[in-house]
Amino acid sequence: KADPVRFDGQVAIVTGAGGGLGRAYALLLGKLGASVVVNDLGAPMAGQGSDSRAADLVVNEIVKAGGKAVANYDSVEEGEKVVETALKAFGRVDILVNNAGILRDKSFVRMSDADWDLVQSVHLRGTYKVIKAAWPHLNKQKYGRIVNTASAVGLYGNFGQTNYSAAKAGIVGLSKTLAVEGARKNIKVNVIAPNAGTRMTATIMPPEMVEAFKPEYVAPLVAFLSSSASEETGGVFEVGSGWVAQVRWQRTGGAAFPANRTLTPEQVRSKWSQAIDFEDGRATHPTTPGDSLNDFMANFDNGGDEEEAKPLRDDGTV
Numbered sequence: 001k002a003d004p005v006r007f008d009g010q011v012a013i014v015t016g017a018g019g020g021l022g023r024a025y026a027l028l029l030g031k032l033g034a035s036v037v038v039n040d041l042g043a044p045m046a047g048q049g050s051d052s053r054a055a056d057l058v059v060n061e062i063v064k065a066g067g068k069a070v071a072n073y074d075s076v077e078e079g080e081k082v083v084e085t086a087l088k089a090f091g092r093v094d095i096l097v098n099n100a101g102i103l104r105d106k107s108f109v110r111m112s113d114a115d116w117d118l119v120q121s122v123h124l125r126g127t128y129k130v131i132k133a134a135w136p137h138l139n140k141q142k143y144g145r146i147v148n149t150a151s152a153v154g155l156y157g158n159f160g161q162t163n164y165s166a167a168k169a170g171i172v173g174l175s176k177t178l179a180v181e182g183a184r185k186n187i188k189v190n191v192i193a194p195n196a197g198t199r200m201t202a203t204i205m206p207p208e209m210v211e212a213f214k215p216e217y218v219a220p221l222v223a224f225l226s227s228s229a230s231e232e233t234g235g236v237f238e239v240g241s242g243w244v245a246q247v248r249w250q251r252t253g254g255a256a257f258p259a260n261r262t263l264t265p266e267q268v269r270s271k272w273s274q275a276i277d278f279e280d281g282r283a284t285h286p287t288t289p290g291d292s293l294n295d296f297m298a299n300f301d302n303g304g305d306e307e308e309a310k311p312l313r314d315d316g317t318v
């Protein structure tokens, strides 16, 4: 029988852990033996203002259940202070769960620079700043587990959420590159796109969905990815209501043209249906820029057929 997943002797930072999903993560990690930094600014959903009670309540819950926890009330935009709290209280840091978030939904036409900037700052820059402060410690100890938070909206897009989806997609890119940079130091970095009934979704989910999508149902995946039991890295996982699934990029087999001359828009149009056909059995799943480039390289010696192989003009056009 495999060992249980435990975090004894390890230190976890969970951002935005004063409520919603973050609270569920902090409670579970605390229950499984981690010393937890419960970070929360106590911000209202649109992001401005603060209240230390949110983090304190969760710390009390963890301590009452026999666990170890301290509160931190700084914004994740000041990541170094959040990490400092972990080092001061517990002397190390092993796990980061970057979860803090706000919403400023507006159609693009109505969105102000402030709506854009604050959402980027809390989600993308906040995630960056906490990781940036912890990274040297993870590097040095050759161990780290990072779970970042994206959203289906960042993967697929949604009306009224340009600011949020841009930040969430940015977190995916950040995580995939950190997974590469952390590989040699046993730092694993993954992303989740959760679904949960919280104050963030209570206004759009009907009550039966809030009930079905409990934050507690997301927490076990976060705990698994945060543990030494998981070797997974660079992954994106959608999770909620008893369901976990990985998401990856898919690319069509593509439309090939002569590689040694400039294409015309009409040539592109002539093979458009092939360029976008995922169903012809040639689609692939590139996972690295190298994978991505291989198919371009394979086309290098494509000189075109008789009909396409007209002589080049001096300017390189056909």
Ligand code: NAI
Binding pocket: 015, 016, 017, 018, 019, 020, 021, 022, 039, 040, 041, 042, 043, 044, 045, 047, 054, 074, 075, 076, 077, 099, 100, 101, 102, 122, 126, 149, 150, 151, 152, 193, 194, 195, 196, 197, 198, 199, 200, 201
């Ligand atoms: P929530 O609003 O219940 O919790 C977010 C927490 O982050 C709050 O306690 C808030 O005070 C805190 N926070 C906000 N700004 C902060 C800052 N600058 N520094 C520190 N803490 C800050 O929301 P929920 O639903 O628990 O969301 C958690 C994460 O999951 C967010 O990143 C959200 O974008 C993401 N998410 C949630 C989904 C859902 O279905 N609930 C769907 C997709 C993504």
